[in-house]
Amino acid sequence: MIALLLALSEEAPGWTHGYELMKVTGLKSGSLYPLLMRMTDQGLVEAEWREPIVMGRPPRHAYRLTAQGLALARGATNDLPLPRLPALPA
């Protein structure tokens, strides 16, 4: 969920499609969609129908974080452990 939150927050306030989120986060559709559903139910993510870029394809769902989701993403970023730096020479 944190990977998804971070991926969505990097795109905020822009919209992202499900397949792009899969590529960025490395999540499979079997993990991504349950997360998106739960996060939408909890009001963290909002979804919108977008017209397709390629003619003849159906409209696609696009996702972005709500204000509540953005706040959670910021909190998650702050709570992330800092990367370990190599020890300084004495």
Place this chain on the structure above:
Amino acid sequence: MSASLSRMVMAVAIASLGPHRYGWKLAMEAELEEVMAEGQGLPFATGCLLTAWRELPAHVEGRLVLASYTLVLGLILPAAALLLAGVFAGYPYLLAYGTQATSSFAGSQMLMPWLNAGNAAAMPALTLIVLLRIASDVLAAWFAAERDWTRTAAAQRFGAATTLTLATSAGLVLLDATCALLPALTLVLDVLAVALLRRLYIAAEQDHSVGQTT
């Protein structure tokens, strides 16, 4: 081939998602078109199918589907398989215990040779009755899974008729109707399972209609 398989898997996934996830059904379906253009359709559709199945216990419709398949696959079809196994095992439950006991009591194995020959001649007919009973069970399971209660009841009435015919025929031909005990027992199980399933669906429909009116 892969595209049509992906669409088939996605169709099952969409059918498994409840009506409250209607928007998500369309979203997954639309995304599949994009994903298939990059040749990843089947893994994507499989993931959506797993999502849909994981969502089943989360909504009333899904819980009813799970309950019906549990009863159909866990009770009705195993009962039919038990009867079929009995047929393949050479009718262990169609032995004429009464005639054997009579012969044994009289101390003669050849006391009623005409009855033994009659038993042998009656076996194909009795087998056919049991096979008809198994067919009625399979049909009842199929119709129950489709919630076609009228046809389920018709299949079960046919099953009851074959069981009664089996008991009567075995009673007349073999002088022993105990061979109908197992079919009768499985019939009772089937009827109880379908009655339970029907009650669950009626209760869910009532809840749904109450929810709509309030």
